[in-house]
Amino acid sequence: MTEQFGAKEQNGLFYFDDAKTLVMYCNGMWCGQSPNNIKSLLRYGYPADKIKWFRGGMQTWEILGFNTVK
Secondary structure (H helix, E strand, O other): OHHHHOOEEEOOEEEOOOOOOEEEEOOOOOOOHHHHHHHHHHHOOOOHHHEEEEOOHHHHHHHOOOOOOO
């Protein structure tokens, strides 16, 4: 949480004052991994306004011509 998500840990609690904006996507609308990950992050206190969810999946992203980086 601290290295990848910008959280600060103090006394076993996470503080997300410098949280990064995350974009989640799955393998299409039928995939449940992103919603499960989002729910977990919210339980840890990650700010909801810093989580974005692209419901179309990676295939739709590429079909629409959006950029990807390998």
